[in-house]
Amino acid sequence: MNVLVTGGAGYIGSHTCVELLQAGHRVIIADNLSNASADVPERIAVIAGAAPVFYQVDVRDKDALREIFRAYAIDSVIHFAGFKAVGESCREPLKYYRNNIDSTLTLLEVMGEFGCKTIVFSSSATVYGPNNPVPYREDMPANVATNPYGWTKLMIEQILRDQASADPEFRAVLLRYFNPIGAHPTGLLGDDPNGIPNNLMPYVARVAAGILPKLTVFGGDYDTPDGTCLRDYLHVVDLAKGHLAAIDYAASHPGAEAINLGTGSGVSVLELVHAFTRATGREVPYVIGPRRDGDLPMVWADAGKAKALLGWTAEKTLEEMCRDSWSFASKAGNR
Ligand code: WQD
Numbered sequence: 001m002n003v004l005v006t007g008g009a010g011y012i013g014s015h016t017c018v019e020l021l022q023a024g025h026r027v028i029i030a031d032n033l034s035n036a037s038a039d040v041p042e043r044i045a046v047i048a049g050a051a052p053v054f055y056q057v058d059v060r061d062k063d064a065l066r067e068i069f070r071a072y073a074i075d076s077v078i079h080f081a082g083f084k085a086v087g088e089s090c091r092e093p094l095k096y097y098r099n100n101i102d103s104t105l106t107l108l109e110v111m112g113e114f115g116c117k118t119i120v121f122s123s124s125a126t127v128y129g130p131n132n133p134v135p136y137r138e139d140m141p142a143n144v145a146t147n148p149y150g151w152t153k154l155m156i157e158q159i160l161r162d163q164a165s166a167d168p169e170f171r172a173v174l175l176r177y178f179n180p181i182g183a184h185p186t187g188l189l190g191d192d193p194n195g196i197p198n199n200l201m202p203y204v205a206r207v208a209a210g211i212l213p214k215l216t217v218f219g220g221d222y223d224t225p226d227g228t229c230l231r232d233y234l235h236v237v238d239l240a241k242g243h244l245a246a247i248d249y250a251a252s253h254p255g256a257e258a259i260n261l262g263t264g265s266g267v268s269v270l271e272l273v274h275a276f277t278r279a280t281g282r283e284v285p286y287v288i289g290p291r292r293d294g295d296l297p298m299v300w301a302d303a304g305k306a307k308a309l310l311g312w313t314a315e316k317t318l319e320e321m322c323r324d325s326w327s328f329a330s331k332a333g334n335r
Pocket of ligand 1: 124198201203269
């Protein structure tokens with residue numbers, strides 16, 4: 001298939017492009033490089049042995065999108081493009097609503113002009129909000145977000161559901177990611193955020209590399225086995241493979257279907273830190289600090305629907321996630 005991957009130069013998008021190319025799909029990337037390096041398409045080509053087509057465009061640019069759809073008969077779209085920093089979304093909500101919603105509406109309008117009716121959307125476990133019990137199941141209420149970033153994910157899910165209700169031929173899979181971490185085993189692709197990382201694993205990797213002095217564990221007094229928060233960490237390559245299964249499923253299933261992508265189990269902050277040291281031999285100095293606003297004590301997936309509908313389960317271990325993160329971070333430091 002011809003697959004348009006918006007945000008395909010980003011962390012999850014680039015890993016997904018590798019899997020798509022290796023499965024024989026033609027990949028067209030639309031990315032404005034606002035949060036990705038210009039050499040990522042080339043790295044994707046080196047790993048996959050086949051090059052994606054790359055357009056440096058903003059998905060809100062309707063004429064630029066039309067040009068792509070004129071040049072290629074797009075069979076399906078995987079939509080990653082969007083801002084994703086929770087804290088920044090609280091500081092600049094209008095920037096998030098304008099960018100994430102506008103880009104999606106523009107994309108859907110152009111898809112409609114060219115008769116493309118299949119989309120896989122990069123959603124997030126954050127749509128489950130603070131009131132559901134773990135493990136999160138797709139039939140639970142997902143109608144309260146705790147930050148503007150999360151609200152954009154909720155709103156886009158609703159837009160896709162409404163479009164599926166209006167057009168019986170429209171097909172959308174809403175993939176709700178839990179906590180993707182790790183990097184490609186080649187060390188050529190990984191999570192390399194600009195500035196000080198917000199998320200745990202890239203922060204741990206930079207402490208291990210000596211770039212940052214120590215990790216602050218946000219809270220050690222939660223009602224959990226070791227007092228630190230539990231999360232459902234999954235390897236980014238497993239997550240990428242979930243997208244491959246999702247476009248195949250979407251191609252033959254009209255409607256809008258939410259599907260969790262997670263391992264189905266929770267790992268604590270301290271468990272991850274100790275696993276990282278075991279996997280890499282690198283010490284990670286840390287201190288226990290105050291809780292971070294908005295953090296939930298426990299978040300993990302019920303992963304049964306992905307297995308039933310997509311035949312997908314996360315396979316890589318926490319040790320592989322840590323080892324691959326370190327392999328990328330230690331190479332990134334030398335780029
Ligand atoms: C994980 C745990 C922190 C950093 C976020 C988004 C979510 C999704 C994934 C996009 C928490 C703790 C972290 C640090 C720490 N993103 N931590 N010290 O918050 O579960 O999810 O990223 O879809 O939408 O909300 O991930 O990696 O930030 O935090 O102790 O320096 O690590 O408190 O318990 P989170 P995270």
